[in-house]
Amino acid sequence: MPRPNRGAYLKWIEERGCFYIQWYEQGRPRKRSTGFADVRDAEQALSQFIFERQRERVSGPRExxxxxxxxxxxxxxxxxADTAADPVRIKQAVKALVPFWLGVLVDGVTKGTCQRYQKVRDKAVATVRRELTTLRAAINYAHSEGLLTRPVPVWLPDKPDSKDRWLTRSEAAALLNAARIGRSxxxxxxxxxxxxxxxxxxxxxxxLDLRxxxxxxxxKLIDFRKRDDAGEVKGQTSKRRGRQPIPNRLMTxxxxxxxxxxxxxxxxIHDxxxxxxxxxxxxxxxxxxxCKRAELSGVTPHTLRHTCGTWLAQKGVPLFQIGGWLDHSDSRTTELYAHHHPDFQGEALEAMNRRK
Incomplete structure (x- = not known):
């Protein structure tokens, strides 16, 4: 009689000095070395092993x-993932999600389990929210592709307040100089x-995708629209990419x-x-x-984008043109730059200053 299958698990092999992945196929034991003596590294190897084996098992639709x-x-x-606007970020999010959700069925995704994920993950709210958003997208995609009979709601932590971090001209110069004195x-x-x-x-x-x-x-024009290997323009996602004239300083x-x-x-961008x-x-x-070399804190690659919008607003560029330059699909996003505009609430201030 075949031995009950408990799934893949870790087993310490003393003579080998490392953990092995043990599992059963048709009642027969199978094993594979993780190559790791540290249990945390071995657990990561086990997670990856289970994840890869499960890639081949999906057929649906299922409850x-x-x-x-x-x-x-x-x-x-x-x-x-590879057709999305940022496949690297999706894959990073999935890598973070897998260890916690191993063995959990989709109906086990509840507010409680998502909140436990946030506690176990112990990362910034924005990071956890992004990862759980990826989980929600994966579940909705499974439903749209016929793998699931229906999706389930995925709880997300409240969106953190947007950071108004942008670079001054001197900070931008410091960052650029720091980049110039790095490794060759x-x-x-x-x-x-x-x-x-x-x-x-x-x-x-x-x-990074630009060719x-x-x-x-x-x-003097850049077409940022994403293309496939044949050079054909791909369909737009929510993170739009458009065509843009090249400023003189960038042209240099x-x-x-x-x-x-x-x-x-x-x-x-290449090496x-x-x-x-x-x-x-x-x-x-x-x-x-x-950033560390330039002694800048709170700066990420996205700060460059926010800096661009801020500089445009400070120069008095109309908000609708800023939205076009940044490929915003929602005018409410562009309005975040309004307070940097030299005429911000100017008419309201003038009215309040009038005596009559």
């Missing part, structure tokens, strides 16, 4: 009580990334980078021809190192 959360996440990564490989791409962010206001992933065929040096940087490019079809997948955040990666 929420019949589909594993990790199956929904795996399907979302495999069939949707970083000096080749980080300064260009920074000026692209400051002058175009585009999101990090849009800049030279999208940059019209003759007509692009001309120099164009001379040093590795092939006419290559990425604008010796190799694409840069991520530059980190305000505390890690090449961008984080530059």
């Amino acid at each position: 929420p009580g019949q589909l594993l959360v990790t199956d929904a996440l795996a399907y979302y990564v495999e069939h949707h 490989d970083v000096r080749a791409y980080l300064p260009l990334f920074i000026v692209l962010g400051l002058y175009t206001g585009k999101r990090k992933q849009a800049i 030279w065929p999208q940059v019209d040096m003759k007509n 940087f692009l001309r120099l980078a164009h001379k040093r490019r590795h092939g006419d079809l290559g990425y604008v 010796k021809g190799q694409r840069i997948l991520d530059i980190g955040d305000g505390k890690s990666g090449s961008f984080g190192t530059a």
Whole structure:
């Protein structure tokens, strides 16, 4: 009689000095080395092993009580992530979600379990909210693709107050100088990334995805719209990407980078021809190192985008034009820059100052 299957689990093999993954197939024991003696590393290896095995098991439609959360996440990564605006961020979120939700069915996603996830994760509210938003998107995607008979609601922590962190001209100069004195490989791409962010206001992933065929040096125009491997424009997501004229100061940087490019079809941000997948955040990666060197706190790659919008507002650019420059799909987002405008509430102030 086949032995009851308890699923994959960790087992310490003394003679090997490391943990093994043990499981049963048709009643027969199977095992695989994790290569780790540390239990935390071994648990991560086990999570990845289970996640990969579950990728092949999804077939539906099923009731929420019949589909594993990790199956929904795996399907979302495999069939949707690479076509999204920021596939790297989606995959990072899924990697964080998997250990907690292992063995949990979709109907086990409740307000209580989501709040426990927030407590166990012990990260910033914005980070947890982004990860749970990815979980919600995966469940909704599973429903839209016919894997689930119905979706379930996913509780999210309240959205934190938006940060009005932007760079002054001197701070921007300090960050750029810090990028220029980093490692030789970083000096080749980080300064260009920074000026692209400051002058175009585009999101990090849009800049990292940019290739030279999208940059019209003759007509001074950049087409940030995402393209497939054949060069065809992909459909827009909620994080829109448009076409934009190139400011003169940015053009100087692009001309120099164009001379040093590795092939006419290559990425604008690269390391010796190799694409840069991520530059980190305000505390890690090449961008984080530059921030520390420049002694800047609270700065992330997204701060460059916010700085661009703030500078435009401070120069008196109408809000609707700022929204177009930043590819905003919602005017309420652009209104966040209103208080930086030199005429902010000017008419109201003038009215209040009148004696009659």
